[in-house]
Amino acid sequence: MNKFDVADLLKRRLKKDGKLVGVAAGNGMTAKYAEEGGADFILALSSGRFRQMGVSSLTGFLPYANSNEIVMEFASKELIPRINDIPICFGLCATDPTIQLDNYIEFIKSRGFAGINNFPSVGLFDGIFGESLEEQGISYALEVEAIRIASEKELFTVAFVFNEEQAVSMINAGADVICVHLGLTQGGTLGAKNILSLQSAKKLAVKIFDRCDELNTNIIKMVYGGPVNKPVDVQFMYDGTNIMGYIGGSVFERIATEQMLIEITKSFKQTNDFHYDELIRKVMNGIGNHEDYIDFIKKYISLNYMNEITLNEIVEILNLSRSYVSTLFKKEVGISFTQYLIEYRLNRALEIIELENLPLNRVAEMTGYQDYSQFSKIFKKYKGISPKEMLDKKRNDN
Secondary structure (H helix, E strand, O other): OOHHHHHHHHHHHHHHHOOEEEEEEOOHHHHHHHHHOOOOEEEEOHHHHHHHOOOOHHHHHOOOOOHHHHHHHHHHHHHOOOOOOOOEEEEEOOOOOOOOHHHHHHHHHHOOOOEEEEOOOHHHOOHHHHHHHHHOOOOHHHHHHHHHHHHHOOOEEEEEEOOHHHHHHHHHHOOOEEEEEOOOOOOOOOOOOOOOOHHHHHHHHHHHHHHHHHHOOOOEEEEEOOOOOOHHHHHHHHOOOOOOEEEEOHHHHHHHHHHHHHHHHHHHHOOOOHHHHHHHHHHHOOOOOHHHHHHHHHHHHHHHOOOOOOHHHHHHHHOOOHHHHHHHHHHHHOOOHHHHHHHHHHHHHHHHHHHOOOOHHHHHHHOOOOOHHHHHHHHHHHHOOOHHHHHHHHHHHO
16 A cells, blocks of 8 residues: 555545544554544554553653664554554654664565654754754754655655644655644643643644645645543534544553543452352352342342343343342332432442543443433433533532
8 A cells, every 4th residue: 555545545534534533553452443443544653552561652752662663563563464454654763873764664665564654753852952952963854854755655654743844844745644743642640741732732733734735735634642632622623624633642542541441440349249149149049039139130230230231131040020020129129120220320420420530421331321312311300410510510619
């Protein structure tokens, strides 16, 4: 797949979906499921590999390992063999003093990569340190040269830029995508704190892309990092602009993983109930009494509320009739099985909203509602307030 094939593919996808999504991956699992989720291309970046170690993306900018060797190692083994339908771009550290750019880019092409991206980029360094790097020849100009060489070799090129001047240089070098790098991604446990606000990030991106359009109106324009880490943030960047897509790294494989692992681990901690194990044995052996059956149903709901639950599956486990269990449950508990399940789920949703900082659609999914509108409607019916109003109240109280 050469740069022209990739460009045609992305233009078709852009016409179909309206926007593009690129995913910066550090392992095969991230890339595989990003492709299944609809990602339009993959960036293989060394910082992604460091994220898999549980450390900050910043580690990719420090001398702990050779960036190009890391990318070549994991991407050749984990990405190239598994990703078939979308392009993979090699995150090339163009300032690496141990390589000859032309030869190494030819090597990248020979290994099956569809393109390159200038990462890690010295464009993230400013002040005295940034000036010192430039003086020593460790410069952004080498990244521009890498994009030029790759373009001439018909590799697809995704250029990270940090200002208008760099954008102009990359367009002149033949870059296919100009991606405004907005800084280190905010959010999650490892996110950097000092970043651009969404508003200033949008102003910067618009300013740079206006300059790009003066040179090439067909250039693909995307944004990466900074304060943009949720779908609503991306939509804010899109509104009223000609931005065509978003590239994410930490958003897809660090922040999401942190949140999911925390919740999953907590849920497993909560299942360590030896009384429940004893209860299961009694029920399975057919020696349970009325109280045991009710306790079993309550425990079953407490451990499976996030999944689809029906009374039919429970009566099958208990080997009892549906009418008997339904009547028994309402007699002993005072409300129907369905109402108990709804109230349990909604009370759990309240706990999550109070204790966690998660999107409401995620809260709905975690409490057994795949359809957010249904969740919101039931929540308001039983609690007298919508989930959004509850979340706004929490924020105001804080």
